[in-house]
Amino acid sequence: MTHTIKVPIMADLSQQGTKPEYLYWVGCAGAFDDRYQKVARAFVKILHHLGVSYAILGKEETCNGDPARRAGNEMLFHMQAAQVVQLLTRYEVKKMITTCPHCFNIFLNEYPDVGWRGEVIHHSQFLQQMIDEGKLKVPKDMFNNQKVVFHDPCYLGRGNNIYDAPRQVIDALETDRVEMPRNKSFALCCGAGGAQMFKEAEPGSKEVYAERTEEALATNAGIIATACPFCMTMLTDGIKYKNKEEEVKNLDIAEMIASSLGL
């Protein structure tokens, strides 16, 4: 039975005089990156499956300034932050879910400095909570003990000490989860952080994403799981670069959960 999902928009709800429990901060990648749009879609399907009260900002959402700040443009960051704080204040946002660890980090750790403080949850934490509370029950037969390796996003892992949540989400599915030699706090960056995503890499002997992809491929996992749009771009590029697109998939943990639910 298929039905169309209409993603609730904050402004519409506000006009109707209602307020959702969560704001889902889609982020620029969720909105615009062809590959990550699929993750945003998978995640809202899960939200609907769970009957979570949420909304997105839609056309009102704007960059929270993170890439500008990481690139040294503090001025531009504050111009974006002022707009975002105004939006979040207007809609009285108290709880926010993000699918991007960079958005997660800046809202959680740095927005209190600029005037907004609230509960900020990364989707890996949200999914883990739902699984723990028994609200999200996933059929286990989907992945058939396939080998999965999780790549830690820096701003989730080292940046905020979240290592277990995404792993527990994967472990809710029947997979053979393995680790790369450099994992958790030892994990190697995908190469996209600190605004590297938007510029050419400096000259060197190798691309960072190639180094990390080789490490992931060496585990012989069929699925490289991630929980960050930039990591996804880099590792997908890495898999292509290594000509492994046929054998190895790069999936976000939300996509794994959604597909196990047949969403």
Place this chain on the structure above:
Amino acid sequence: MAKQLIFLFVLLITLGVFAWTMSRIFSFFNLTKSAFPVRNIGKRINITLKVAIGQSKILRWPFTGLLHALVFWGFMVITFGSFEMVIDGLAGTERVLGTFGIVYDIIIGSGDVFAAIVLIAILVFLARRLFLSIGRFKGEEIKTISKIDANIALTMILLLMVSLLGMNIGYVALHGNNQIGVYPVSQWLAGYITSGMTIYGANIFHEVNWWAHILLIFIFANILPYSKHFHVFTSIPNVFLSRLEPLGYLPNMGNVMNEVKLMMNPEAANVEAPPISRFGVKDVEDTSWKNYADALACTECGRCTAVCPAAITGKKLSPRKIFVDLRARMKEKGPGLIKNGIDYSDNKSLIRDYISEEELWACTTCNACAQECPININHPTLILDMRRYLVMEEAAAPAGLNMMFTNIENNGAPWQRGPEERLEWTESLNA
């Protein structure tokens, strides 16, 4: 009495030189900017116990980590004996703290064992530096002088342990059954070394080692501030002064925030805010006291660079070099700044003359360096402060980033996609 006077004289020289060096090094802190208020003392004590005393971060590399931890713990115990030697030297007593009885036995006994352990660990460290080719000990910032520096410090520690054991062996030989304290290793070694010695010989053996040990301590203490091994003094305070926020946090520039608020709404801003003299960090006087403390505490162990994704893939960035450069630049410019005031210029700066733009733009802010640093140095924050200077004062960002800035300014997204497209992904969404 003569011995006491000589000791007092040597001690005063030692303390005098040390105080002079310290006041010189610490006067440079006056040139630095504020970082954060030192609050949450309880949390700081916890971190110090875990990271400094417990050596939790250096133990992330188990083999060398354990060797270092043993040397560190050994030093803590052995320092008790050094303190006693100063009292003995001044008062003309021998093993005066022996009145503590069993506590003394435990401390001095374990110090004796640790002396042997430290000696072995130092031999391993020296062998690694002299005979093995270890990537971590190389790099543009590791000049020949740094390598000599490391080997001198290790040799001195080696001699310190040899003389400590020698002193204990001599003491055991002299006092036999009525000795104060216990000496498990020296007792055993004495059986080989001093067994054939006369009382007179044993006395000289003890005295030579006693003086050698205390003089080495005095010399070592005065060499350290000029060496990377200054960390013996600075690393514990540096851990205590750790930044407490999660590694992902980047400090806010309140002045810039205020300027933006003033631009957007002249009434909302706090008009009291001091004017901005410089955006970000160009040179040493723009750095914070915490940056400089990090630079003084850095032991150049290279764990940061060994885990840096940019360094691993052959890019120019080495997080260690950032702090080696800061320390060198402060040494170069600091005296001039103190003498001539904060506007002093020698037509050089930390950026470009020491640290290139290429290095700064290679950082992914992944925080692997800060995570790995055994004494909680925070590299990414300083790198970001230098980026802030390059972007806000010189508009010198790489082309791709300028494009990203323009996109954010114009469309509110880092890509050239407008707000009206933000709902595309929600279209025809079926479940």
